[in-house]
C-alpha cells in the first residue's frame with residue numbers, strides 16, 4: 408500500500424518531509440477505513456475520558472492519536488504534540504522535526520456520518536520540546552488537513568501554494584488532483600455558530616446582523632449560512648467554493664479567546680488558506696504572525712475568502728457607536 412500513487416505526488420513534497428508526509432498519509436488511510444467500518448464491531452463515538460481542555464474524549468480521538476504517534480516512531484520527528492495529550496511527547500531524540508496534530512477534528516460528528524478530519528502542522532524541532540511549538544505559524548514547514556467524508560482528501564501547504572490530494576479507493580493511494588488550489592476572493596456564504604449570538608463581541612454581531620439583514624440591510628444583498636461543527640469540513644467547503652468561517656472570542660467562561668487551538672488547528676488551517684489566496688485572522692491581525700503562549704492556547708479564528716476576511720477586520724475598526732447602532736447606520740458598508 409503506497410500512500411502516494413506516483414512520483415508526481417511525492418515530488419510535490421519537499422524532500423525532507425516526504426517520509427513524514429507518507430506516514431501521515433498512511434495513517435489517514437487507516438483512519439478513513441476505520442471510520443467507514445464504525446459501528447460494525449466498535450463504537451468510535453463512545454466517551455472514554457477528558458482531554459486537558461476539559462473536552463470529552465471519544466474513542467476515535469484516542470485511537471487516532473495513538474495511531475499517528477506510533478506511526479512517527481523511527482522517523483525524523485523529534486517532538487509530537489497533540490490535542491489529546493497534555494504535554495509534548497519525545498518520539499525520537501535525534502529527530503529534526505516537530506509535528507502538532509488534532510488527530511480527530513469534529514469529534515461531535517463521529518456518530519452522525521458527517522465529515523470529520525485530521526489537522527497537522529510540521530515545524531523544525533528546537534532544542535526544547537515546547538519551544539518547537541510556541542512560535543508563529545509563519546515558521547511552519549507544512550500545514551494541512553485530511554477530510555474523511557464521501558471522499559477522503561488531503562489538502563496541504565509547504566509554504567509555496569496549496570495542494571489537494573484525493574484518496575483513490577481503487578488503488579488505496581492519494582492522487583494529486585490540484586497542485587495550485589485557490590480560494591475564491593468573495594462569496595455569499597458565512598459559517599458561525601449562531602447560537603452564541605448573545606455572547607459575541609459587537610463587531611461580530613454587527614457583521615452578522617448586516618449579512619442576515621440581506622437586501623434590506625447595508626449590504627443590499629442576501630447571504631447564506633452554514634455550520635457543520637467540523638472545522639476541517641468548513642475549511643474544505645471554503646477551499647472548494649469560498650465563504651468565511653468565524654469562531655470569535657465570546658463572553659462565555661472559557662471562551663475569552665474563542666474555542667479553537669492555535670498550534671494544531673488554527674495555524675495549519677491558516678497556512679493552507681492563505682497559501683491559496685484567502686485570509687486568516689483573529690478578527691484584527693493575521694493568525695500566522697501570532698505566537699501562542701501555551702501548547703493548547705486558543706485564539707479567535709476567522710478565515711476564508713480574502714474580501715470577506717478583510718471586511719470583518721474593517722468592522723473591528725469601526726467606532727464604538729457604529730457597531731452599537733442599528734444596521735441602517737453603517738452606510739460605510741453598503742456594497
Ligand SMILES: O=P(O)(O)OC[C@H]1O[C@](O)(COP(=O)(O)O)[C@@H](O)[C@@H]1O
Nearest residue numbers: 509511512513514515600636637638
Ligand atoms: O460545538 P461548537 O462550539 O460549535 O464548536 C465546533 C468546533 O469545535 C471543533 O469540533 C473543535 O475540534 P475538536 O472536535 O477537535 O475538539 C471544531 O471542529 C468546530 O469548528
Ligand SMILES: [Mg+2]
Nearest residue numbers: 509512513672
Ligand atoms: Mg479540532
Ligand SMILES: [Mg+2]
Nearest residue numbers: 490509511512
Ligand atoms: Mg480533535
